[in-house]
Amino acid sequence: MLTAPGAVAVTGDWPEPECGPDDVVLAVRAVGVCGSDLAVVDGRRAVPSLPWAVGHEAIGDIVRVGANVERGRIGERVAVEPNFPCLSCTACAAGRTAVCPRRRSLGINEPGALRERVAVPARFAWAAPEGLADEDLVCVEPLAVALAATARAGLAAGERCLVVGAGAQGLLVCLAAHGIGARPFAVDPHEGRLATAVGLGAAVAPDGETFPVVFETSGSPAALEAAVERCAPDGRIVLIGQSATPARLSTFTVVQRRLTLLGCLIYDHPADFAAALQRAADLRPGRILRGRFPLAAAPDAFAQARDLPGKTWITFEHLEDAPR
Ligand SMILES: [Zn+2]
Ligand SMILES: [Zn+2]
Incomplete structure (x- = not known):
């Protein structure tokens, strides 16, 4: 629970979730820590109330189903799609659910998923493919972000791209780019993060070289300047990182x-x-997973996530006991 800006505590008094007729209740196995969670924890992103349940990259096992949900789903291992569009507005009707004005998001405007039990609409609890490791399953949500960005950029096989920022989202963009046969290069001021990207198949971007596609994943305003600098004529700059701080951008260059x-x-x-x-x-x-913390050490996970290379994740007890 976020108890005050910057303060995370493990508490035992959050109520059991209600299971609506179209919901499932999960016993959570693990939750990944994401940049937007850190923005919430730091107080850079306001939440409706305190204490606030954080986290959205959750996987778990269905332990209860609502009246309208097939009973056979009990016991299913699932990944949560943590953004719930209304599915009835014009944007949703056109399939552009990301920009639904009534979208609800776990950990942002709905209590988050870093809890032993969490209720989600059944259609947003996706059955895990047979044999997929929990490690891969917990990264499916941020992978969806990376894949959607490469698709939106029209990144093509054989195309070179620059990934600015080798945090968790940057690493996933590298994997997604590699997966379609493109050639990802990375830049990051943090040597450990850059080394992680190289370990996952990205190349270090040579100084001064420009690229037809540049992904900005860090959200740092200075990084946007670098992204523009490194983008070749007629290139695309794909913005994934976010900041409310204005960046300096010359329209002349653009x-x-x-x-x-x-x-x-x-x-x-x-x-x-x-x-x-x-x-x-x-x-x-x-x-991309690196720092792994048990639930009891969740405050440390949030304190250290920014400085650890790779993605930090938090695992629940029944998973910690399992042989790996
Ligand atoms: Zn996320
Ligand atoms: Zn909508």
């Missing part, structure tokens, strides 16, 4: 180079999430 700036917000339901689940066995996104 116009003279005929650059396209593309904002990428999560993914559209259901096709993008289904695609990520389907690609997970092949791309093995669990390779």
Whole structure:
């Protein structure tokens, strides 16, 4: 629970979730820590109330189903798609659910998933493909973000791309790019993060070289300047990282180079999430996991996530006991 900006505590008094007729209740196995969770924890992103349950990249086992949900789903291992569009507005009707104005998101405006039990609408609890490791399953949600961004960029096989920022999301963009036969290069001021990207098949971007596609994943305003600098004429700059701080950008550069700036917000339901689940066995996104913390050490996970290379994740007891 976030108890105050910057303060995370493990508490035992959160109520059991209600299971609505179209919901399932999960016994959570693990939750990945993401940049947007850190923004919530730091107080950079306001939450409706305190204490607040954080986290959205959850996997678990269905332990209860609502009246309208097939009883056979009890026991199913699932990944949560944590953004719930309304599915009835104009954007949703057009399949552009990411921009649904009534979208609810776990950990942002709905209590988060870093809890022993969490209720989610059944259609947003996706059955794990047979044999997919928990490590890969817990990374399916951020993988969906990366795959949607590469698709939106129109990244093609054989194309070179630059990934600015080798945090968890940057690493997944590298894996996604590699997966379609493109050639990812990475830059990051943090040597450990850059080394992790190289270990996953990215190349270090040579100084001064420009690229037809640049993914900005860090959200740092200075990184946007670097992204523009490194984008070749007629190139696309794909923005995944977010910051409310204005960045310095010269329209002269953008116009003279005929650059396209593309904002990428999560993914559209259901096709993008289904695609990520389907690609997970092949791309093995669990390779980006590094720091692993038991639930009791969740405060340490949030304190250290920013400085650890790779993705930090938090695992629950019944998983910790299992042989690996
Ligand atoms: Zn996330
Ligand atoms: Zn909608």
